[in-house]
Ligand SMILES: [Zn+2]
């Protein structure tokens with residue numbers, strides 16, 4: 283098993299120390315749950331280099347002023363770290379023999395993914411996750427912020443899924459990233475169309491036609507929607523098209539590392555997937571699922 287989606291910093295922390303011993307603790311927690319390899323994948327928007335390149339993308343007359351102001355404040359709070367230091371810390375952990383690869387969670391920036399790719403090609407990343415976290419400047423997944431959640435009552439659910447799927451398709455077609463993170467994140471707050479199959483088909487096709495892998499993530503169990511990403515129907519569509527998978531917790535702290543690894547393994551088995559996809563230097567390779575750890579059942583009971 284893999285845990286290919288890990289953050290070093292909770293969202294409520296702006297100051298961000300980097301520590302190899304934190305990564306060592308993540309590895310110990312993961313290995314106890316039968317997870318052999320980890321990818322460190324901090325958000326691109328935590329770094330000053332991203333702010334220099336992309337800051338102000340929310341300044342668009344079509345975006346409501348309150349959402350623009352909220353995004354400006356969000357970036358001001360989050361974009362405090364140095365990308366060079368982050369990569370050096372992950373490299374140091376890797377060089378010390380810890381089972382980690384160097385990654386990043388990259389957001390979708392409409393029309394600017396070439397610029398993003400240009401920044402990231404200067405670093406020795408093993409794997410890049412691609413994520414759609416916001417539509418325009420609406421952070422539809424920021425469930426703790428009333429301004430963001432109130433927006434759900436002003437829009438049609440089908441329209442939100444359409445906008446999200448378009449963004450996902452453009453992200454996949456850009457070729458800037460390797461893995462679609464939490465592929466159906468748009469369901470996070472629990473708003474799901476009566477018949478999501480049309481959008482599931484397009485999400486699966488976007489992955490298949492771009493050669494990206496899809497992430498099976500336990501993070502959705504910790505959100506209002508209360509199910510893994512992706513939904514079983516979307517999992518089946520990825521599997522039917524031969525899209526490879528990673529597994530992930532999307533942990534933002536040590537306690538969440540390898541969260542629900544056994545349950546993720548069972549979902550893979552349900553859809554007939556017997557291996558995962560790992561990455562080195564952004565080149566994919568197949569990883570056997572392996573046997574579950576003898577203690578895993580007890581741990582997760
Ligand atoms: Zn994410």
Ligand SMILES: [Zn+2]
Pocket residue numbers: 287289387532
């Ligand atoms: Zn994440």
